Amino acid sequence: MTAETANGSESTEAVAQSGLAWQIKRHLPPGYAGLMLAIFFLVPFGIMVAISFSENIPSGLWIYSFELTHYARFFSPLFTTLLWVTIEFAFVAAIVSVAITFPFTYFLSRYRRRMQVISLVFVLCVLSLSEVIVAYSWSVMLSKPAGVSNLFVLLGFMEKTTSWSRGYWSVLIALTWFNLPLAVLIQYPNCSRLDREITEAAMTLGASPVRTFFTVVVPILQPTILTAFIILFVFTMGAFVTPTWLGRPEQWMYAVLIGDEALGRGNQPFASALAMFYLVVTTVLVLITVRLGRKTDRNLGA
Amino acid sequence: MTRLARNLFYTTVLVVLSSPLFIVAGVSVNEKKFMIFPPRGFSFRWFAEVFEKTKWSEPLTNSLIIAFSSSVIALTIALPIAYFLWRYRVNYAKALYAMGLMPFALPPVITALGMLFFWVELGHTGQIENIILGHSVFLVTLPMVMISLGLESIDREVIEAARTMGADDRRTFFTIILPLVRPYMVAGFAFVFVLSMNEFIISYFLGQYAVVTLPVKIFAQLRSGYSPVIASVAVMFMLLAIAVFGLIARFGDLPKLLGAWSPRE
Numbered sequence: 001m002t003a004e005t006a007n008g009s010e011s012t013e014a015v016a017q018s019g020l021a022w023q024i025k026r027h028l029p030p031g032y033a034g035l036m037l038a039i040f041f042l043v044p045f046g047i048m049v050a051i052s053f054s055e056n057i058p059s060g061l062w063i064y065s066f067e068l069t070h071y072a073r074f075f076s077p078l079f080t081t082l083l084w085v086t087i088e089f090a091f092v093a094a095i096v097s098v099a100i101t102f103p104f105t106y107f108l109s110r111y112r113r114r115m116q117v118i119s120l121v122f123v124l125c126v127l128s129l130s131e132v133i134v135a136y137s138w139s140v141m142l143s144k145p146a147g148v149s150n151l152f153v154l155l156g157f158m159e160k161t162t163s164w165s166r167g168y169w170s171v172l173i174a175l176t177w178f179n180l181p182l183a184v185l186i187q188y189p190n191c192s193r194l195d196r197e198i199t200e201a202a203m204t205l206g207a208s209p210v211r212t213f214f215t216v217v218v219p220i221l222q223p224t225i226l227t228a229f230i231i232l233f234v235f236t237m238g239a240f241v242t243p244t245w246l247g248r249p250e251q252w253m254y255a256v257l258i259g260d261e262a263l264g265r266g267n268q269p270f271a272s273a274l275a276m277f278y279l280v281v282t283t284v285l286v287l288i289t290v291r292l293g294r295k296t297d298r299n300l301g302a
Numbered sequence: 303m304t305r306l307a308r309n310l311f312y313t314t315v316l317v318v319l320s321s322p323l324f325i326v327a328g329v330s331v332n333e334k335k336f337m338i339f340p341p342r343g344f345s346f347r348w349f350a351e352v353f354e355k356t357k358w359s360e361p362l363t364n365s366l367i368i369a370f371s372s373s374v375i376a377l378t379i380a381l382p383i384a385y386f387l388w389r390y391r392v393n394y395a396k397a398l399y400a401m402g403l404m405p406f407a408l409p410p411v412i413t414a415l416g417m418l419f420f421w422v423e424l425g426h427t428g429q430i431e432n433i434i435l436g437h438s439v440f441l442v443t444l445p446m447v448m449i450s451l452g453l454e455s456i457d458r459e460v461i462e463a464a465r466t467m468g469a470d471d472r473r474t475f476f477t478i479i480l481p482l483v484r485p486y487m488v489a490g491f492a493f494v495f496v497l498s499m500n501e502f503i504i505s506y507f508l509g510q511y512a513v514v515t516l517p518v519k520i521f522a523q524l525r526s527g528y529s530p531v532i533a534s535v536a537v538m539f540m541l542l543a544i545a546v547f548g549l550i551a552r553f554g555d556l557p558k559l560l561g562a563w564s565p566r567e
Contacts, residue, residue: 030386107312119316125540131500177322263507
């Protein structure tokens with residue numbers, strides 16, 4: 001609130017400098033920014049909502065009208081099954097990646113600054129890699145002539161090289177891996193802000209490092225863990241290239257379906273309706289998670 | 303013992319994170335046209351092909367143009383929003399800030415689909431400027447948040463001092479605020495640049511095969527058959543990312559940019 005009191009004196013000053021021309025000039029830059037966002041983000045979104053209720057004209061066009069036929073199509077078994085597949089992938093990939101990255105990020109934030117910077121540069125590099133490149137890398141990793149199975153054979157864990165390409169596990173592994181760098185960056189700020197004195201106090205009172213981690217660090221950072229889970233869940237729900245390239249049609253997640261309807265079949269109203277439905281489902285799931293998180297918070301407090 | 307276990311776990315995660323990258327790097331220097339690891343022979347010919355054959359150099363040029371232009375436009379949108387929110391705290395600045403956060407929260411397919419319809423309505427499809435504007439709006443969140451972080455770290459007393467000495471708003475902005483937030487703007491620019499280079503879905507939806515970026519080209523090539531050039535392009539992307547983020551870390555405060563509490567304050 002200190003900022004607001006500081007602004008109190010500034011606004012009286014602003015009045016002194018006022019004058020219509022000056023006012024307009026002052027609001028020009030944010031006005032331009034708002035206009036850009038409105039035209040190129042809000043308007044397109046609005047058009048999509050309108051199209052989801054419109055009449056389909058095969059070959060990728062539409063006539064604006066109001067019908068719910070596209071929304072009614074979700075309740076065919078194909079789309080409900082794939083919705084479950086999408087949710088399952090997103091849920092498992094988010095949980096596994098948070099379970100791996102929370103201790104990782106916590107340890108990262110406890111290392112010396114130089115080590116932190118090097119690790120962060122590395123994590124950022126992995127994060128910035130295109131989904132296309134990640135999917136490609138994993139198809140190489142899981143392939144027979146160049147993949148990890150060669151390494152396992154070399155180390156004597158396996159008899160023969162095999163290929164795991166295309167299928168449930170390839171998609172799940174690649175999605176989880178794809179989440180790891182983002183998960184680290186989400187949890188890093190709060191991990192690094194955790195006061196060292198708290199853990200030191202627990203240790204002085206005789207708690208082992210492992211015990212301190214589970215009884216002190218995890219409960220304190222529980223909201224951070226939940227936030228990371230939610231963001232990763234939403235992020236994975238939108239996976240497009242990974243399921244297309246590493247999965248079979250049974251693993252086509254919702255984003256792939258939307259892309260297939262819009263670009264492959266040219267049914268734009270149905271693609272928009274799918275997008276709307278997917279947005280609603282994601283929002284509802286996020287709200288449920290947030291509510292459950294609050295409940296456990298209250299239980300811990302009591 | 304616990305320290306050993308901790309370091310072991312940490313190293314394992316790092317190895318898992320880097321393993322696909324190492325394998326792709328190995329594949330990219332294969333001498334033969336087959337995908338094989340460990341590599342047989344050693345050659346940089348697949349790297350040279352990226353620049354020599356138009357089917358690769360054209361997408362590369364497109365990606366560079368798009369990444370550069372959209373980083374500039376994203377900054378011009380992000381700076382006024384962040385500055386206005388920090389300087390005046392008016393409600394509409396908060397609304398603008400919230401609007402700037404939205405593109406990042408929405409699944410990219412939905413953003414891409416809406417933008418596609420928008421350009422179809424205007425009868426202006428498959429143009430490079432569509433992708434440029436798409437990326438600027440889609441990625442605006444990062445520079446906006448970073449510039450806000452930078453502004454928050456400015457001591458308000460410095461501004462007061464400038465005021466007392468008779469500097470008006472404009473002068474304070476250009477002589478004090480802008481130099482102080484410049485590192486954050488550079489970082490924001492770099493993030494948009496790298497992410498735009500790697501972005502796939504928006505480029506794929508808006509390009510309509512008329513404008514092809516590097517990730518879209520890789521995707522198309524993966525479908526039509528394996529080419530070792532894909533691996534070399536992937537390696538070039540990794541090197542670009544290492545160079546950009548390495549420079550940011552060298553000349554800026556990376557932990558702070560990523561939201562860490564800085565003990566020096």
